[in-house]
Amino acid sequence: xxxxxxxxxxxxxxxxxxxxxxxxxxxxxxxxxxxxxxxxxxxxxxxxxxxxxxxxxxxxxxxxxxxxxxxxxxxxxxxxxxxxxxxxxxxxxxxxxxxxxxxxxxxxxxxxxxxxxxxxxxxxxxxxxxxxxxxxxxxxxxxxxxxxxxxxxxxxxxxxxxxxxxx
Numbered sequence: 001x002x003x004x005x006x007x008x009x010x011x012x013x014x015x016x017x018x019x020x021x022x023x024x025x026x027x028x029x030x031x032x033x034x035x036x037x038x039x040x041x042x043x044x045x046x047x048x049x050x051x052x053x054x055x056x057x058x059x060x061x062x063x064x065x066x067x068x069x070x071x072x073x074x075x076x077x078x079x080x081x082x083x084x085x086x087x088x089x090x091x092x093x094x095x096x097x098x099x100x101x102x103x104x105x106x107x108x109x110x111x112x113x114x115x116x117x118x119x120x121x122x123x124x125x126x127x128x129x130x131x132x133x134x135x136x137x138x139x140x141x142x143x144x145x146x147x148x149x150x151x152x153x154x155x156x157x158x159x160x161x162x163x164x165x166x167x
Contacts, residue, residue: 009138025113029103031062032083
């Protein structure tokens with residue numbers, strides 16, 4: 001596995017879209033963490049079963065409320081990957097590899113992950129890149145070759161520069 005780091009050249013609408021997705025990931029992660037903590041104090045459930053219950057609550061109840069209608073306009077892959085990240089955080093905690101999961105914050109940099117859900121993506125050379133479920137974006141520097149990447153794309157926002165890491 002290798003990573004190629006590229007900077008995206010975003011206009012105001014695209015930057016707003018990226019910020020919304022990063023905020024969406026943070027809200028889902030924090031909501032899932034708070035629900036999981038409440039479930040643990042009420043009874044014993046395994047982490048995977050508890051995260052599945054959190055997903056059902058988010059999908060069937062929270063997303064249908066009018067104040068959370070904005071969640072339906074964003075990519076569901078970000079939503080699903082946020083819950084996968086939460087499950088991984090709890091599994092690392094149970095294995096003793098990390099501390100208890102903490103609430104996500106804007107201060108430490110915003111990031112989210114999308115995947116194509118259908119395997120590998122073939123990216124062509126040029127000054128644009130197509131990110132599954134988000135659209136096509138311009139790059140600061142052209143890509144010189146064809147590149148086959150896995151299905152995960154990490155997007156990180158640092159100051160005014162958005163970077164994509166292809167793994």
